Amino acid sequence: MKAGQGTENGPQNLARDLLKQPGPVRGKELGVKAAAGVYTAFGLRAEAEPIQPGLHVVATPIGNLGDISFRALATLAAADAIIAEDTRVTKTLLAHYGIATPLIAYHEHNAAIVRPHLLEKLAGGAALALVSDAGTPLISDPGFKLVSEALAQNCAVVPVPGPSAVLAALTVAGLPTDRFFFEGFLPPKSAARRTRIKDLAAIPGTLVFFESAHRAASTLSDLAAVLGPRHAAIARELTKHFETVRRAPLPDLAALVAAEGPPKGEIVLLVGPPIEQRQTLPGQDLDARLSRALKEHSVKDAAALVAAETGEPRRNVYARAIELSAADRRQSDSR
Ligand code: SAM
Numbered sequence: 001m002k003a004g005q006g007t008e009n010g011p012q013n014l015a016r017d018l019l020k021q022p023g024p025v026r027g028k029e030l031g032v033k034a035a036a037g038v039y040t041a042f043g044l045r046a047e048a049e050p051i052q053p054g055l056h057v058v059a060t061p062i063g064n065l066g067d068i069s070f071r072a073l074a075t076l077a078a079a080d081a082i083i084a085e086d087t088r089v090t091k092t093l094l095a096h097y098g099i100a101t102p103l104i105a106y107h108e109h110n111a112a113i114v115r116p117h118l119l120e121k122l123a124g125g126a127a128l129a130l131v132s133d134a135g136t137p138l139i140s141d142p143g144f145k146l147v148s149e150a151l152a153q154n155c156a157v158v159p160v161p162g163p164s165a166v167l168a169a170l171t172v173a174g175l176p177t178d179r180f181f182f183e184g185f186l187p188p189k190s191a192a193r194r195t196r197i198k199d200l201a202a203i204p205g206t207l208v209f210f211e212s213a214h215r216a217a218s219t220l221s222d223l224a225a226v227l228g229p230r231h232a233a234i235a236r237e238l239t240k241h242f243e244t245v246r247r248a249p250l251p252d253l254a255a256l257v258a259a260e261g262p263p264k265g266e267i268v269l270l271v272g273p274p275i276e277q278r279q280t281l282p283g284q285d286l287d288a289r290l291s292r293a294l295k296e297h298s299v300k301d302a303a304a305l306v307a308a309e310t311g312e313p314r315r316n317v318y319a320r321a322i323e324l325s326a327a328d329r330r331q332s333d334s335r
Contacts, residue, residue: 204274
């Protein structure tokens, strides 16, 4: 399909968004490699190098427009078209950086119709960039089917990594980061939510949840009811003006949010690993025993020794020995 044609044949959104572009549509056809585009940063105009054909999965800022990478800008400028979850949101980003690449809307309501056309363009050699409204595409955002079907037809799929609310929240929550589990959004209804939280309870790592502000209080209350007094954090409006991170045991955090009312803006909830793993066993100081043993033995031998001494399952003791040894190494490195 030629850019600017296809109103009758192609999906309406695709055609409409291509036609609506204020800037030049580079190349006569999507699928024929277009001339490199331009972008502007710090008042300087840069010409993007051409990019390889395929689907380029581009992360965009989660609030602060300055968080975009030079490679992301160059990719967006050089792509034949940008596949966007909400073209209005992406237009703001493109306008900020002087990028005039055509946009194609791709969201849950039109994906089934638009996807075959996108795959056809990719098969024809187009270089398409995929973005979501904010952060990394596919992470609780559209794109998984497009990526998997592009791979199935042997198209190159190229990551252009960058902002992600999951990783931004993890880095500032003050909870263990050596292992974490990203759950995305929990079910909206309390009964189903509690069932799911129970399924997650034994995971030996930090749990990360997306949540809407108006459900924060009820979700925190369910998390506290099922998981007890684990360490937790609520990361709000990351990279934005009202960025706040609150850290407290789950019941305290739940009480705080219930008292204050729904937090304003976007939030990520984080819950630390089961407390038993971080504390001593009843009557036995597992950590102290392991720390002593680790001074003289390898992690494996120390774990075997302490498992034999305490009767604790070897797997658990070994997991804890790895954590202690890693923490010890980190401490030495930071000195
Ligand atoms: N794909 C995106 C990413 O990689 O960050 C996430 C998209 S998901 C639909 C949107 C959710 O991410 C929000 O409901 C919120 O939980 C979280 N989120 C996005 N931006 C955020 C921010 N600036 N601060 C806190 N949470 C944010």
